Every structure is written in structure tokens, then in C-alpha cells.
Amino acid sequence: MFKVLKNGLKKYKDRRVSGNLKRYYTTQGEVPISADVVVIGGGIAGCNTLYQLTKRGVNAVLLERAKVTSGTTWHTAGLVWSLRPSDLEVKLLQDSRNVYNSLEKETGEYAGWINNGGLFISRNEARTQEYLRLHTMGKAMGIPSEVLSPTDAQKVFPILDPSAFEMALYSPQDGTVDPSMSCNALLKESKKNGGKVYEECAILDIHYSHNLLGNKEVTGVHTDKGFIKTKCVVNCAGAWGPRVARFAGIPALPLVPFKHAYVVSEGIPEIRNAPNLRDHDVNLYIKIQGESCHIGGYENNPLILDQLPDNLQFHLYDLNWDVFNVHMESAASLCPTLANIGVKSTVCGPESFTPDHKPLLGEDPNLFGLYHNCGYNSSGMMFSAGCGIQLAEWIIKGRPNYNMFTFDIRRFTPSQMSRAHWAREASFESYVKNYSIVFPNDEPLAGRDTSHDALHQELVEDGAIMQVQQYDWGGAHDYPRNQDTKYEDILKGEYTFGFSKHFDIIKKEALAARNSAALFNLSYYGKFYLTGPDAQRTADLAFTANLSKRTDGWSRS
Ligand SMILES: Cc1cc2nc3c(=O)[nH]c(=O)nc-3n(C[C@H](O)[C@H](O)[C@H](O)COP(=O)(O)OP(=O)(O)OC[C@H]3O[C@@H](n4cnc5c(N)ncnc54)[C@H](O)[C@@H]3O)c2cc1C
Incomplete structure (x- = not known):
């Protein structure tokens, strides 16, 4: 079993942006009377959003109720991967890496990006198949990866036990991003581009009015430092996202805060410069930081945070070892050395999860001008830079460049949005199945x-x-x-x-439908009511069926 250091465990406290880093970004004094866009929340999502908006010439302001990064971002592991089983996600990750990579050149200072590569471990046939598919998909999308035997994998990650797994996939473009340095760099650039950042400035209310058609539109935000007139607000409040949505009269978002954790090991000289590691079959990740392993994962019995106080800043919870221990055992089963290494400190903080394990992005269907950019399911560092680009385009041009439907807040039906119990249960599953084969x-x-x-x-x-x-x-x-x-x-x-x-069952059903008769229950399909002078034209454009020939006006597409 792993050992805990004799002098007791520390909670991680050494990486706050408010520490020794230069603070380039805060704007002093009153908030402006108006802005094109107001970004709420100074975590990585808010910083990336402000950066992309100001880069495109938008007059944008970021408001953070405490200090920048003080929510979840400051204590992140910061892993950035390249390969995921979704082409959209692979593209977004590539964009994120490009952003983090280029920040150093733009700012003239190191911006926290470490490109040490990543290693995926497979313990069974199905996982190996999944990795081989990722490898092929990567090839098609220009993302290099290399299939390694266990002994070759041990050469790049020396403390591995090669008998514990059957193959590995090495992904050289993976890495880690430091939360404080990256946020600092993003805000420094934003400020250069005219952006403004206010810390200790909480949003108290989001104002809206009804337009001529009766739809609700954002008109401004009320803060504890004054009122800002704006037509566009971006909710980057992370795990506090649902609360910010409530300020705008949106009763619920499908986002559930959980405790998520990793521990920091004592130094192991052999692992210096090794890649980060994911052992999906046992829900484990290991981030390499100097000579330390940051060991974390996704347990079967995670802890939901029923209470998430507003005044939580730079806060960590005590680690529940009964829940976390499984990761130490998994780590030791893969790297026997870790069984005898001490744990220096523990990091357990709040993070948001959603029912389908995808973030909540885009304009709220109930309020024009309210955009969401939260609910990152423990991958906000790796996704929010790519998502920031899409969101900026969405706000400016009315639509993102990529097909973002799987991230779009509108993928949830109104009844799903209002069912807290459903969101809770489904988000629980998405936490537990984070590393399951897709x-x-x-x-x-x-x-x-x-x-x-x-x-x-x-x-x-x-x-x-x-x-x-x-x-x-x-x-x-x-x-x-x-x-x-x-x-x-x-x-x-x-x-x-x-x-x-x-x-065989599917075949029987298909043959029955073709050769005799089948009754399909389509009552769960969405229904759209098109009304108004252009309803026919819109229907002709949207549906393959020719509705003008139907006297009842119904179509199934
Ligand atoms: C232990 C752990 C390990 C992780 N490891 C990784 C990893 O390896 N890779 C990865 O990609 N992701 C990882 N994540 C997830 C990642 O850190 C988060 O997804 C990301 O930091 C969330 O950023 P955010 O900007 O959405 O939220 P936050 O960082 O929480 O920022 C939201 C901000 O909004 C502010 N706010 C809230 N309400 C208001 C208000 N009313 N007015 C003004 N401001 C307000 C808060 O103060 C906060 O600063 C990890 C998370 C945890 C907990």
C-alpha cells in the first residue's frame, strides 16, 4: 500500500494566481457604463472567452466575484490530451493546444504549456480496439500517435509494470497547462486588445426586457460595483453556472457539482520528463509534474456537492480516502513503485458535471443574449481554449464555425432542463463512466x-x-x-x-417491417409548430416531405 508522509498531509496551496505571479490584468475603479459583451467568471473558461472576443475587436469586460482562477481553475491538474473518440473534440483539443502554445510567443513570457506527451494504457481487447480506432482517426485528422508494446511503453514511462497491461498508445502532442500562468497570459493579451477585468466584482442580477415579439433579451448586468448596459452576457461561472443563470430568470441548468480529486506524490527521479498517463480501464490518470506523480481518477461512488457556497474561493475539501483509495490501488497495480511512495498533498475541489458529459455552450433558448460556457466535466483546461474560439464566433456571427450541437445548451429539452433529479442521476453516471469505452x-x-x-x-x-x-x-x-x-x-x-x-433481433424487425407490418411508436419525437406568413416556405426548406400536398399540415422527417 502507498504510504502517507509522516509529517501529515497538506492540502495543496502553492499555485494561486494571487501568489507571486505578476498581475497584469485587473482594472481598477468603477465598471464601465456599457460593454458589447460581459463575461461572468474569471476561471479558464472566462479568460479564454475574453481573450477570443477581444482578439476579434469586441469591447468585452470580465467580472470575477473573487480573484481570477479562485473557483475550480486554480487547483486543476491541467492535463491536455489530443485524442478523443469524437472528431469535434479532437478538433477543439487541437485548437486549444494551438492557443496555449502560441501564448508564449504572443506575450513574450512563458505561459505554462508543457508538451511532455501522453500515454494511454490498455488492459483488454476492447480497449485495445478503441485505441487502434483512435490511432486511425488521429492519422486521418493529422494527430500523430504511436502504438507501443508494454516493454516499449516502459521505456518512456520507466515505473510501469509491463505485465499489467497489453498495449499502449503514445500521443506526443499531449501535455499540461498551468492554470495561473495561462489565465495570466490570456488576460494580459486581452487587456492589450482593449479588454477589461474586474476582480472582487460579483454579478448580483442580469436584467432583461421583452422585445416586440415578446422574446426576452438581455439588457444589462447589475454588479456590486455598478450597472453595465449590455446585450450580451456569457455565463462562465463554472460550478456556479446554474446560480448565474437564475439571476437571468433561467430556473435550472443541467449541471451538477461534484468533488473531484488528485494527490501529489513524493519525488520519483525516474519519471522526470515522462509523459502523462491514462489507464482508462481502471479510471486512473497520472500527471507528471517534475518528479512528482499527480494521481487522480473517476471513482464509482463520487460525492455530489449539494451545497456550493457563493463565498468559496481557493477552497479545497478534505480528501475522503474511502472514496479515493481505489485510485491508489490502481496506480500501484500499474506502477508497483507507487505502492511505497508517500503522498505529499491532496487536492480535492469542486467541478461541474453534466448529464451527457459534454459542456454547456451557446445561447440560452429562453433568453436572447445570454450565452453559457460552463459544465466542463473535468476537462475545462483542455477544451475551453478551443471552445472559446467557437463561442466568440457564435456571439459575433450568430453561429460557430464547427457543428457544436453536442455541446449546445439547446440539445436538452425544456422538460430535461427542469428535472433536477434526472440531471443528478445522469451526471452521476457521466462522472462514473468518464473513462468507459465509448x-x-x-x-x-x-x-x-x-x-x-x-x-x-x-x-x-x-x-x-x-x-x-x-x-x-x-x-x-x-x-x-x-x-x-x-x-x-x-x-x-x-x-x-x-x-x-x-x-438477429434487429434483422427480424427490419424484415417484418419490409415484408409484413410493423407499428412504430414515434411519440417521443420532437414536435415543431410553424406558424406565420413564412411557415410554408420554412417547412419546404427544412423538410424533405412536400408539405404543400398534405391537407393536415403534418410531416415526419
Ligand atoms: C481535481 C481536478 C482536476 C482537474 N484536472 C483537469 C485536467 O487535468 N484537465 C482539464 O482539462 N480539466 C481538469 N479539471 C477541470 C478543470 O479544472 C475545470 O473544468 C475548469 O477549471 C473549470 O473552469 P471554469 O472557468 O469553467 O470554472 P471556474 O474555474 O470555477 O471559474 C468560475 C468563476 O466564476 C466566478 N463566479 C461565480 N459566480 C460569480 C458571480 N456571481 N459573479 C462573478 N463571478 C462569479 C467564480 O468565482 C469562479 O472564479 C480538473 C478539475 C479538478 C477539480
């Missing part, structure tokens, strides 16, 4: 059975399986895990990159 036909298990259609009962009586009720990953919700695992067992047949194990 199979193309996987389905979430938590938060099911929240709405029923007219045929529900009849189908259940006929043997349909609708849900895994109260899905409890690690017994953290104080109720026993559901005993009926029928659906879960069937779903396992979909955990493949090839044909589903249930292909």
Missing part, C-alpha cells in the same frame, strides 16, 4: 423512466424493459443497487465496435 451504441442507464407515453404500461405488461430504476453505481445514493439487471445485461450485447449481439 461504444457507438451504448446507452446511459441512469435517470431513466422519467416520462411515460400513452403506450408505456401496455408495453411493460407485454414484457418491454423500459429502465433500470434507481441505477446506483456504487451505493452512494443510500439505496441498494437495483436487482433487476435485465436491461443492463441486454445492453452488454451492444458493447462492441462490430455488429451488435442483438443483430
